Amino acid sequence: AQTVTQSQPEMSVQEAETVTLSCTYDTSENNYYLFWYKQPPSRQMILVIRQEAYKQQNATENRFSVNFQKAAKSFSLKISDSQLGDTAMYFCAFHSGTYKYIFGTGTRLKVLA
Amino acid sequence: EAGVVQSPRYKIIEKKQPVAFWCNPISGHNTLYWYRQNLGQGPELLIRYENEEAVDDSQLPKDRFSAERLKGVDSTLKIQPAELGDSAVYLCASRPPGPHTEAFFGQGTRLTVV
Numbered sequence: 001a002q003t004v005t006q007s008q009p010e011m012s013v014q015e016a017e018t019v020t021l022s023c024t025y026d027t028s029e030n031n032y033y034l035f036w037y038k039q040p041p042s043r044q045m046i047l048v049i050r051q052e053a054y055k056q057q058n059a060t061e062n063r064f065s066v067n068f069q070k071a072a073k074s075f076s077l078k079i080s081d082s083q084l085g086d087t088a089m090y091f092c093a094f095h096s097g098t099y100k101y102i103f104g105t106g107t108r109l110k111v112l113a
Numbered sequence: 114e115a116g117v118v119q120s121p122r123y124k125i126i127e128k129k130q131p132v133a134f135w136c137n138p139i140s141g142h143n144t145l146y147w148y149r150q151n152l153g154q155g156p157e158l159l160i161r162y163e164n165e166e167a168v169d170d171s172q173l174p175k176d177r178f179s180a181e182r183l184k185g186v187d188s189t190l191k192i193q194p195a196e197l198g199d200s201a202v203y204l205c206a207s208r209p210p211g212p213h214t215e216a217f218f219g220q221g222t223r224l225t226v227v
Binding site: 043045046093099 | 116144146153154155156157158161169202204206208212215216217218219220221223
């Protein structure tokens with residue numbers, strides 16, 4: 001069975017600084033997708049970035065980028081130039097042929113002014 | 114384009130009472146999920162629909178939970194009777210056709226059982 005682990009329950013970062021959120025996963029599958037979702041206090045999960053396992057190039061979306069290490073089964077999220085609006089819960093998610101999303105326990109990120 | 118719509122946003126009920134949640138997915142999305150999110154945890158799958166068929170309900174507590182997706186569009190999730198441990202946020206998500214497309218989530222229903 002697949003598992004997703006986020007080992008940082010809470011993190012904080014100064015506005016305009018860079019922060020990295022960690023995620024590791026376990027799977028025996030070779031073809032899968034990884035996602036980072038953001039959940040603000042409104043509770044709606046919003047996609048931040050996605051990575052296809054067969055692509056070696058790390059995904060980037062504006063200030064958000066990932067460090068995908070397939071052999072190590074690691075998928076970290078880097079937020080550059082942190083903004084107050086980045087304050088939220090961040091969930092790492094795994095998706096494979098079973099078509100269900102498996103989420104980690106989340107990291108609460110607080111951006112400090 | 115309208116997103117995934119869920120109602121109600123909040124619900125407070127006494128234990129042993131029934132409760133129902135409603136979800137309207139994004140048009141054209143054939144896959145629909147119900148997730149439960151306990152406080153401080155990540156969402157956990159309750160049931161997944163492909164069109165009107167429930168294809169994964171292995172984690173749905175069938176003694177008290179039921180779900181339906183009539184005509185492969187809207188879905189309802191019901192709990193009867195509710196227990197204190199059912200207090201959580203219930204999230205609905207939908208996904209368009211394709212093997213690894215992203216899921217789009219609604220704002221969830223926060224259920225409090227007292």
